[in-house]
Amino acid sequence: MTQDFRLPDLGEGLPEAELVQWLVAVGDTVALNQTMAEVETAKAVVELPSPYAGTITALHADAGDVIEVGSVLVTFDTGQGDAAPQPVAVTEQSAPAADGEKAEPNLVGYGAAPRGAGRPQRRARVAGPASTRSDTAVLEAAPHDAITLDAPGFGDNGGQAPERPRSTPPVRALAKQLGIDLALVEATGASGVITRADVEAYAERVGVAATQGAAAVEDSGVPDTAEELAPERAPGERTTRTPIRGVRRMTADAMVRSAFTAPHVTTFLTVDVTATSELIASLKADKALADHRIGVMAVAAKAACLALGRHPGLNSKWDDEAGEIVEHHYVNLGIAAATGRGLVVPNIRDAHELTLVELADAIRALAETARAGKTAPADMMGGTFSITNVGVFGVDAGTPIINPGEAGILALGAVRRQPWEHRGEIALRDVMTLALSFDHRLVDGEQGSRFLVEVADVLREPGRAMLLR
Incomplete structure (x- = not known):
């Protein structure tokens, strides 16, 4: 039938x-x-x-x-x-x-x-002409098609094309950057799909530095954009056209809608975060916290959650249809993540109820899911405030665009060791620039500035978090 x-x-x-x-x-x-x-x-x-x-x-x-x-x-x-x-x-x-x-x-x-x-149990196929390229090159050049060739190096299979390993586009990109043939990587999960962890484990076994294909994102919760699948360019080609689809189109539409609907204001503040750096170092050295990757992103997220409770305007929504301002009494914290498919902003539900360790774990899980392209649509809806870490790319500051339906977004710049006034003297300190963009319909300059100062105070002196609720 x-x-x-x-x-x-x-x-x-x-x-x-x-x-x-x-x-x-x-x-x-x-x-x-x-x-x-x-x-x-x-x-x-x-x-x-x-x-x-x-x-x-x-x-x-x-x-x-x-x-x-x-x-x-x-x-x-x-x-x-x-x-x-x-x-x-x-x-x-x-x-x-x-x-x-x-x-x-x-x-x-x-x-x-x-x-x-x-x-899938594939039937034998007729092999095509022998290829002059290496086996790895053929695998990389045909990312979406079954490979049909009669070239040496595929083993004694009677000319039958090998079955293409199952994996996600970001995992294939990572394997390509590390020079790893996915056909040699064993999937450890029950689904039979090769994961990022499988590729990294294989790279470690064969002596490849897995870090060479990834940005330093330990603290950021932002997947590395090096995983982006750039289209191949033919020799002599002067332009490349890529269809605008999927997440990239959705992100573009949302950003245009936000930029031309909500009146954006951005305010900046540079802060000495040496105490936060020292706190993070001490937490990493604690064996009881060895399995938790607590970084500046988690500390900033905790600071933002605390400050939002005292500045509800930044945790509100402008409902034009109803003619109302909707003030949220919870925080669904969006974490902007740059992936090969474009920018996504999944959120951590009820982030205000989480401890610093729980926030760090949630950010890490969110980043791994986004990196694998498996973020569920529901996880990108219902955010109330967002954070983006542009510092992971070596950027000091920016003017982030507010996620539609929210009142503000906080951007974290790079932490830099530089001369700074400290206790009346000049000393080398860890310094970071914070940038807060907010919807001026919901938040005025005073409210936005006070919120940013409060977040900065926690990063300057993490112990101050004990005074807030």
């Missing part, structure tokens, strides 16, 4: 999605819930599991195509009577079910959580 699978509404109300890569090919025999493809919406990269068990007879789109919701994506031969996909109402992936257990749903529109880490 032939069955068509149409691209479902992925639970975001978006009309289309871009096909990032196929993880199966025509002729593959797939199991129910086996991951078939990765698609990118304006908010996240989503894995599509198979709603049927059977053989794939046709793929109706290529990597890079933009597909409308409701369009036929895959055709199956189920080898049996009528079969229907299983509609569900859950967006997050559940843990794989053990043998005998009922599979749990994991994607809006259809499907159930995978039962195991099965991979």
